Amino acid sequence: MTPVHATFGEVAAERRVASVPLSHVSVELGHLYMEDFEAGPARLREQFRRVAPWLATVRSLWRERVPGGRARVSTCFLVDDYFSRFSTPAELVPMILEAAAEHDLTIDYLARESACAQFEDAQSNGVELARLVEDRLVDDPPPDTDGSRPPVKETGWLCNGSRSPRTAPVQAMGKARPWEPPVQNAKRGHSIFVDVELWDEKGPRRTWSCPFLAAVWQLLRLGLLRSDGRVPLPPVALDGGWPRDWDDLPAVVRLDPQAAPFSAYTTLSVLSPRFLPVELAVRTILSQVAVDDEVLRQIAGRSEGEGVRLEEELVDRISYVFV
Amino acid sequence: MGEVHTGLLQNSGEISESTCRQVLGITAGETVRVSRRPIVHALSPERLTGVDCALPAASRSRVRGVGTVVSRCTVTGGRVAQGSSYVRVVRSEADRRLAWSHYLARPGVVEVLGKAKAADLAEGFTGDPAPGCLDLGAVSGRFLDLVQASPLLDRRAPFKIPRTSLRWVAETGEPSIRFTLHTEQERTLRLTHPGPFTPAVVDLCEDLATHDWLLTSLLVIVERARIGTTPGAQAVARLAPAIDHLLHLWMPAARVEEWLTPFWDSLERRPGFTRQWRSLVDRVRDQVAMNTLALLSASAETGRR
Numbered sequence: 001m002t003p004v005h006a007t008f009g010e011v012a013a014e015r016r017v018a019s020v021p022l023s024h025v026s027v028e029l030g031h032l033y034m035e036d037f038e039a040g041p042a043r044l045r046e047q048f049r050r051v052a053p054w055l056a057t058v059r060s061l062w063r064e065r066v067p068g069g070r071a072r073v074s075t076c077f078l079v080d081d082y083f084s085r086f087s088t089p090a091e092l093v094p095m096i097l098e099a100a101a102e103h104d105l106t107i108d109y110l111a112r113e114s115a116c117a118q119f120e121d122a123q124s125n126g127v128e129l130a131r132l133v134e135d136r137l138v139d140d141p142p143p144d145t146d147g148s149r150p151p152v153k154e155t156g157w158l159c160n161g162s163r164s165p166r167t168a169p170v171q172a173m174g175k176a177r178p179w180e181p182p183v184q185n186a187k188r189g190h191s192i193f194v195d196v197e198l199w200d201e202k203g204p205r206r207t208w209s210c211p212f213l214a215a216v217w218q219l220l221r222l223g224l225l226r227s228d229g230r231v232p233l234p235p236v237a238l239d240g241g242w243p244r245d246w247d248d249l250p251a252v253v254r255l256d257p258q259a260a261p262f263s264a265y266t267t268l269s270v271l272s273p274r275f276l277p278v279e280l281a282v283r284t285i286l287s288q289v290a291v292d293d294e295v296l297r298q299i300a301g302r303s304e305g306e307g308v309r310l311e312e313e314l315v316d317r318i319s320y321v322f323v
Numbered sequence: 324m325g326e327v328h329t330g331l332l333q334n335s336g337e338i339s340e341s342t343c344r345q346v347l348g349i350t351a352g353e354t355v356r357v358s359r360r361p362i363v364h365a366l367s368p369e370r371l372t373g374v375d376c377a378l379p380a381a382s383r384s385r386v387r388g389v390g391t392v393v394s395r396c397t398v399t400g401g402r403v404a405q406g407s408s409y410v411r412v413v414r415s416e417a418d419r420r421l422a423w424s425h426y427l428a429r430p431g432v433v434e435v436l437g438k439a440k441a442a443d444l445a446e447g448f449t450g451d452p453a454p455g456c457l458d459l460g461a462v463s464g465r466f467l468d469l470v471q472a473s474p475l476l477d478r479r480a481p482f483k484i485p486r487t488s489l490r491w492v493a494e495t496g497e498p499s500i501r502f503t504l505h506t507e508q509e510r511t512l513r514l515t516h517p518g519p520f521t522p523a524v525v526d527l528c529e530d531l532a533t534h535d536w537l538l539t540s541l542l543v544i545v546e547r548a549r550i551g552t553t554p555g556a557q558a559v560a561r562l563a564p565a566i567d568h569l570l571h572l573w574m575p576a577a578r579v580e581e582w583l584t585p586f587w588d589s590l591e592r593r594p595g596f597t598r599q600w601r602s603l604v605d606r607v608r609d610q611v612a613m614n615t616l617a618l619l620s621a622s623a624e625t626g627r628r
Contacts, residue, residue: 013358132352138371138391140423146376147392147408148458150465160423185375186420227352287424290371290391296428313424 017294020223020231022302023072024062026264027055028221029105031078031214031271034086037095044099050323051270052103058268067307072260074108078217081246082114083210089249090242097255108259109235115251116216117208119233127232129216130208132225134198138290140185159195160284161185196281211281215289218282218318220252223263223299224291235262265303265310266317273322286315324448324493325409326459327529328467329536330486335479337401337568340365346473347396362574367396367470371430372462375420378412378435379452380443388412388457390426390433394466399533400572406467407529408459411520412444433457445492449503449511460488482564484540489532493524500586502531502594510535514586523580527587530579534596537572541565541603550606555614562607570607573600 030047037044055075062071077096086092093110100107112119120126139151142162154163161184165177184191198212219225225232236250237257243249252262271279291314303310311317332338338346340357343365347355353368371391378388394408415434426434452458467486491512501513512528548561575597576587591597 008360010358010360013356015354015356128351135350135352138373138427141373141375141389143375143420144455145374146455146458146461147372147374148461151373186422225352228354232352287422287427290427290430293430312428313422314428315422315424 015229015294017226017229017292017298018231019298019302020234020263021261022223022299023074023260023262023264024066024266024308025058025071025073026221026262026267027058027073027075028267028269028271029055029075029077029100029107031080031269031275033080034084037086037092041095041099044096045102047272048100048103048105052105054268054270054321054323055105065308072264074260074262074264075106076109076111076221076252076262077107078111078113080113082112082117082208082213085246088242088244089246090244093242106256106259108256109252109254109262111217111220111252112246112249113213113217114246115233116213116220119251121250123236127227129220129225129227129232130199130212132227132232133212133216133219133289136290137285137288140288142183142185154195156197156199156201157195158198158285158288159193160287161187161191161193163193163195194280194284196284198285209281211278211285214278214282215285218267218286219289219291221263221267222265222314222317224295224314226292226295265299265308266319268319268321270321270323276322279320283315283318286318287313289314324412324445324459325407325491325525325528326463327405327407327489327491327532328460328463328486329403329405329489329532330467330471331480331482331484331540331568332398332402332404332476333471333478333480334476335481338398338476339401342475343398343401346470346475347398349396349469358578361577362400362572364400364578365398369393369395369430370466371427372408373423373426374410374433374457377453377456378433378439378444379447379450379456380439381446381450382443383453384439384443386439386444387436388433389415389420389436391430392433392459392462393431394462396466396470397529398470402568402572403533403536404467404470405529405532406463406465406470407525407532408462408466409525410457410459412439412441414439441494445494445513448492449490449513460490463488481568482544484543487532487536487539489528489535491528493520493528495519498585500589502535502590507539516583516586523583527579527583530576531587531590534573534575534600537569538596538600538603541569541600541607544569545603545606548610550610555610555617559611559614562610565607566611570604573597573604 029051059073063069117130118128140160161182164182165180182193184193196211197209199206199208233251235252235254237254340363344355347365347367350368356366358364373391375389378386380386392408392410397405410433411431412433415436418436485508487508489510493514496515499515503511544565548558550558576584
C-alpha cells in the first residue's frame with residue numbers, strides 16, 4: 001500500500017490579511033484647522049494656489065518613474081473635526097471643492113480627522129484606529145536595554161532617546177545632582193531629542209494628540225493598517241448631498257468615482273511650515289510603529305511586480321513640501 | 324535563539340475557546356489563532372520588544388546587539404500557558420546604531436555591531452549568561468505574566484507547580500538535537516537543522532517545552548502522592564489533579580511541521596518522552612485501580628458481615 005499524504009487545515013488557525021488597492025502616490029493637498037476655515041474662502045484659495053504647481057510636479061515625476069508612464073496619483077484633503085467642530089459638511093465641503101477647482105485641483109478623497117481616533121458605522125463596526133496603532137508602538141530602546149525590565153514609559157509620551165534624569169529639588173543636607181542632558185539614541189554627532197505627547201486624559205476621556213492622529217493618517221494613506229485582517233475605513237462614495245452633521249459623514253469619502261486608489265506606496269503632503277514640528281513628531285512616532293509583517297510583504301511584492309522600488313523603512317516612504 | 328516559559332494557567336478549570344481568545348487578545352485589531360485538532364491550541368498575536376545590549380558570549384567578549392525580540396503567548400488545552408520569545412541574530416552591515424525604523428523594518432532580528440562568532444554566542448546563550456546581557460527569559464516571563472494576570476481567570480489553580488523555562492538555540496547544519504535538563508526548572512535545547520531558520524522551529528521548541536512541562540509536573544504530582552508510604556486512598560486523592568487536568572493533554576508533535584518531526588522522533592528514542600509519560604500514566608491508573616479494588620473488597624467484607 002502506498003502511504004497516504006494527509007493535509008488538514010483549520011480556518012480559525014490561519015491568518016488572513018486583506019490587501020488594499022494602491023496608487024503610486026497619495027498627495028495631501030492641505031490640512032487646515034477649523035480656524036482656517038473660519039477665515040473664509042480666501043484662505044482656502046491661497047492654500048490651493050500654492051499647492052497647484054507641486055501637484056503638477058509630483059505627477060510628472062511619477063510619470064517618469066513608472067514604466068509606461070501610467071502613474072496612479074490620488075489626492076486627498078483632511079478636515080479637522082476632532083479638536084473643534086465648525087460649520088457643517090454641507091456648508092464647508094462645497095466651499096473647499098470650489099476653491100480647489102479655481103486652481104484646477106480635484107480632491108479625490110476627503111477624510112475626517114476624528115476617524116483616525118475612532119469611527120463607528122454599520123460597516124466598520126467601531127474601529128479604534130488610534131488604539132490599533134498604540135498597540136503596535138515598539139519603543140526605541142536606549143543602550144543597555146536588555147529586556148530584563150519593561151520599557152521605561154512615561155504614560156502617553158514617546159521619545160527618541162533617553163530623557164534627562166529628573167533633578168529633584170536639593171534637600172537640606174543632600175548633594176545636588178548636576179543636570180544631565182537627554183540623549184538621542186541614533187544620534188549623528190549631536191542629539192536632537194524629541195519627546196512627543198501621544199494623548200492626555202481628563203477623567204475617562206482620552207484626547208489623542210494631533211501628531212498621533214497625523215501618524216495614524218499617514219499609515220492609513222500608506223495602506224498599512226488592518227483591523228482583524230480587514231482594511232479599516234475603506235473610502236465610501238456619498239449618495240445624496242453632504243450631511244448637516246459631521247457624524248453622518250463617512251470617514252473617507254470618495255469624491256471622484258474614477259479616482260486612483262486612496263492608499264498608495266508613498267505619500268506626499270503639501271503643508272504650511274507651521275506644521276513642521278508636528279511632522280517631526282509624526283516621524284518620531286512612525287519610526288516606532290511595527291507594521292504587520294504580512295501587510296509589508298504584500299506591498300513589497302506588489303510594488304516589485306510593477307517595477308517600483310520602495311524604501312524599506314516606512315518613514316522614508318513619506319515626503320513633504322512645506323510652502 | 325529563544326526562551327519559552329511554561330506554566331499552569333491560573334484558573335480552577337480548563338478555559339473555553341472564547342475565553343482563550345480574550346485572554347490572548349493582547350493587540351487591538353489582531354485575531355488570536357486557534358486550532359482545534361488534535362488539541363485546542365490558541366496563539367496570541369506577536370508583539371515586539373526593542374533591545375540594545377550585550378549579547379551573551381561564552382568567551383565573555385563584549386558583543387553589542389540592537390534589534391527587536393518577537394514574543395507571543397499560547398494556551399494549550401485551555402490549561403497550559405506559555406510565554407515565548409525569540410530573536411534571529413545577524414551581522415549588521417553598518418557598524419553603528421541606525422535609526423530605530425531600520426530595526427522595525429526587520430522584526431525579530433537582532434543585528435550584531437562588530438565581530439562575533441555564532442558558536443560563541445550559542446554557547447554563551449545556553450550556558451550561564453552574564454548579567455546585563457540580552458534577557459529573553461525576562462521578556463518571556465513578562466508575557467506569561469500578562470496571560471496569568473488576565474481578569475478572566477479565577478486564579479484558583481487546582482495545584483501548585485513551578486514554571487519551567489526552556490532556552491533554545493537553533494543553527495543551520497547537519498541535523499542534531501540536544502536537550503539538557505539543568506535544575507528543576509531550567510532546560511536548554513541545541514538544535515541544528517538543514518535550511519534557513521523559520522518560525523516552524525519556534526513551534527517545535529514550544530511544543531517540546533509544553534511536553535517537558537507536562538512530564539515534569541506529572542512527576543512532581545506522583546512524587547507528592549508518596550505511593551507505597553501513604554494509605555492508598557490518600558495517595559489516590561493526591562493523584563486526582565493529574566487525572567483531572569493533565570493526562571489528556573499529551574499530544575506530542577501535534578503542531579510541528581513535517582520536516583521537523585524527525586527531531587521529536589529522535590527524542591522519543593532517547594530519552595523517550597512518551598515512554599516515561601506512559602509509565603507514569605500507568606502508575607497513576609494502577610493506583611486508582613488498586614484503590615478501587617480495595618474499596619470494593621472492603622464493602623464486600625462489610626456486606627458479608
